[in-house]
Structures are given as C-alpha cells and as structure tokens.
Amino acid sequence: MMSSCRLENSAGPNTAAPQHGIMNSKEKEKYIEEYDFPYCDEASKYVKITKIGQGTFGEVFKAQEKNGSKKLVAMKKVLMENEKEGFPITALREIRILQLLKHENVVNLIEICRTKANHYNRYRSTFYLIFDFCDHDLAGLLSNVNVKFSLGEIKKVVQQLLNGLYYIHSNKILHRDMKAANVLITRQGILKLADFGLARAFSQTKNGQVNRYTNRVVTLWYRPPELLLGDRNYGPPVDLWGAGCIMAEMWTRSPIMQGNTEPQQLSLISQLCGSITPDVWPGVESLELYNKIELSRGQKRKVKERLKPYVKDPYACDLLDKLLVLDPQKRCDADSALNHDFFWTEPMPCDLSKMLAQHAQSMFEYLTPPRRAGNMRHHHPGPGPGPKPSTIVDTGYQDRVF
Ligand SMILES: Nc1ncnc2c1ncn2[C@@H]1O[C@H](COP(=O)(O)OP(=O)(O)O)[C@@H](O)[C@H]1O
Ligand SMILES: [Mg+2]
Numbered sequence: 001m002m003s004s005c006r007l008e009n010s011a012g013p014n015t016a017a018p019q020h021g022i023m024n025s026k027e028k029e030k031y032i033e034e035y036d037f038p039y040c041d042e043a044s045k046y047v048k049i050t051k052i053g054q055g056t057f058g059e060v061f062k063a064q065e066k067n068g069s070k071k072l073v074a075m076k077k078v079l080m081e082n083e084k085e086g087f088p089i090t091a092l093r094e095i096r097i098l099q100l101l102k103h104e105n106v107v108n109l110i111e112i113c114r115t116k117a118n119h120y121n122r123y124r125s126t127f128y129l130i131f132d133f134c135d136h137d138l139a140g141l142l143s144n145v146n147v148k149f150s151l152g153e154i155k156k157v158v159q160q161l162l163n164g165l166y167y168i169h170s171n172k173i174l175h176r177d178m179k180a181a182n183v184l185i186t187r188q189g190i191l192k193l194a195d196f197g198l199a200r201a202f203s204q205t206k207n208g209q210v211n212r213y214t215n216r217v218v219t220l221w222y223r224p225p226e227l228l229l230g231d232r233n234y235g236p237p238v239d240l241w242g243a244g245c246i247m248a249e250m251w252t253r254s255p256i257m258q259g260n261t262e263p264q265q266l267s268l269i270s271q272l273c274g275s276i277t278p279d280v281w282p283g284v285e286s287l288e289l290y291n292k293i294e295l296s297r298g299q300k301r302k303v304k305e306r307l308k309p310y311v312k313d314p315y316a317c318d319l320l321d322k323l324l325v326l327d328p329q330k331r332c333d334a335d336s337a338l339n340h341d342f343f344w345t346e347p348m349p350c351d352l353s354k355m356l357a358q359h360a361q362s363m364f365e366y367l368t369p370p371r372r373a374g375n376m377r378h379h380h381p382g383p384g385p386g387p388k389p390s391t392i393v394d395t396g397y398q399d400r401v402f
Contacts, residue, residue, distance in 0.1 A: 043113040072133035105164030107194040108132040134184035140363030152350035154250045160191035166334035169236040176217040178242025181365040189352030221255045230288030237328035244323030251310040252402040274301030281327035315342040
C-alpha cells in the first residue's frame, strides 16, 4: 500500500549529496541518477504486456510484476511532455483522490512508479499510476454482440455502478467523467469506477455562497443539461445523469445521445427528455447560457416511450426516467436509485462471472475496431489492432444506433 509519493528533492537515505553544497552539472546528473526515492519504486519492476488505452492524458498498459506475486496491473503514464512546472497538478489531484477512495467498486491504486532519470531521457523520469488490472471496460464489452447480459446481470452492473457513486459522493468527490470506457469490470464480475483524472472534491454551499467549478467537464455524450447550460455550482447529480446514460446503454449497446456540438447535445436531450423550461426546471433561466443558446420548444418528454423498445422491463424504464431528469435537484440520487424496485424485484441482481467466463479475451474500448462514418468515437485517433470493418460481424463487434 502506498502511503505517499515523495517527489520533493530531499535526500533519500542512500544518497549522499556532496558535502560542499554546490554541485557542478556532472555531480548533479550523478546525484539524480542515483537518487533513491522512498515510497516510489522503479517502473521496471513491471513488464509491459500490451497497450490497452490511449486517453487525453497518456497511455495505459497491461503489465505484470516481474518478481513476487506476478500480479497483473494497469500502468497509466503521467503525461509530462508540456509541463514546465514539474509534476502536473492534475495528476497530483487524481492521485490524492485515489488515495482517499478505497472501495470494492472503485479502481484500486497500488502505487506510483517512476523510471530512472538518466542521460537518455534528459534526466526526466516518467511516472506511472499502478492499478489492479481489470479484464474489461464496459465500452469494450458493450460493443461486442457476443457479450450478452441477462436482466439479472444488467441489474448487477447498474447496482455496482450506483454503489460506487454512492461511496464517492459520500466522500464528497465528484467523478465528472462518467462513461462506459471509464467503467471497468473484472473477470469475477466486480465493477470498478475508474479514471479520476477529472474528479474533484465538492462542498455544500453555505449561506448564499456559490461554487465556481469549471463546467468544461464530462465527455459530451454523457454531459448533463446543467453543465451544457453553463452551471458552475453543480454537484453529484452530474454523475447520476451519466449513470442514466450508461444504464440505458446496457440495452441500446451504444451511447444514447451522440451530439457533435454542445447545442446539438442539448437538442438531443430535449428530444428525449422534453423542452428545457422554468416550468419543469425552476431556476434554469438564471443559468449563464439559458438565453444564449437557442433551445428547442414544445418537445414532449419521451424517455419511457423511446427506451421501451430496447428496455422491456418496466422497472428499468422507470428508474431510467428518474435518472434522466432535466432538473438536477429532482434527479434521483445514488441512494434512492439503489432503493428502487428495479433492484428488489425478480430476477434479482446476479453474479456476472459465469457469463464473463465464456469470453477469454479482454475487451477494451481502445481495442474495439473503429466505428463506421457518422458514428464517431472520440479520444483515441486510430484503431487498436482490431480487424477491418468487413470482418466486424465475424468478430462480434457491431454498431447499434438508438
Ligand atoms: N486498472 C485498469 N485495468 C484495466 N484497464 C484499465 C485500467 N485503468 C484504465 N484502463 C483502460 O485504459 C483506458 C484509459 O484509462 P483512463 O484511466 O480512463 O485514462 P484516460 O484519462 O486516458 O481516459 C480505460 O478506458 C480502460 O480501457
Ligand atoms: Mg478514461
């Protein structure tokens, strides 16, 4: 377990700084090369197996511990290319939050590792976040039609997702990047919320004070209406909107609202959830962009109606209807969602490991073949080492549009 990662330039126990205090550049290089970082092992204790992710903030590899347990891990590289100020504050924030959160349904950060600084890397270390390896991400699983979830299995996925959210929200953390690729699933069927790269702590506002958080968070397709309208005093409901989108995707198998621009995303939301008006959402008129963006008028709410062909279970439709609520104050929270009849009616949530045992191969969004034109994926520019589109049906990967 990692207690802290000391990156400051205090002498490690095995390193003797020159006695006279001033180092010439050769001495400095030797000092850096031999510096012993306590609590921060060398990344070479793991051997990389394959690349499994390419996000905005760096690459992710599947790797294995060389000695000891031979444990499988995921190594997430800390991107430092454009850093002038040393270790990036965004990565520090992610690490601090991951150190705080310890729960069965949150990805486990094992430690931070670094490469040795030397002449070849211009005395710059690379740092990695080391996680317990999870076999799949939900985006990878959902894009493979051979992966079939029963109703009880879907309930288990959604229940664990909400359990994770309940835990992080109780710890005053907002995830702010809910989407299927950031939800991991182990072969034992345990779901883990991952990617705390955009997460932050939040506080309840006291006596009239308002928070001023950035609203440029959450991948567009999962972004709730309050963020799209410029709200900067948002809270846990932003993650529950994403949870609703992910829950619907368990049936539609593809993101339910795929806008290309922010106004278009709002328009897709209105087509599903009805027009955004002060009637259904008191106070919306005071959000910064409410009068600046042209909103669709006269749209009826059609959440149940449009989802019913996919989501046949009436309890599931009802819960979706309570998560995909425009007004964040009226949107269901994680606790009430977990108490919904959906989870307490036959078929009850059931173990996923039997179904997953039929799939030997790991499934990740990054390894999914590219989508055909008009059904854009974002983040990673190129395809993983997947088959060409003509063989998509053979491999079980297929597009479905809601
Ligand atoms: N612990 C892990 N086990 C397995 N795969 C992981 C793990 N962590 C991340 N990944 C994979 O790498 C991808 C990118 O990692 P993520 O933490 O989401 O970073 P980014 O900010 O780059 O999106 C994820 O979508 C997932 O497919
Ligand atoms: Mg991610």
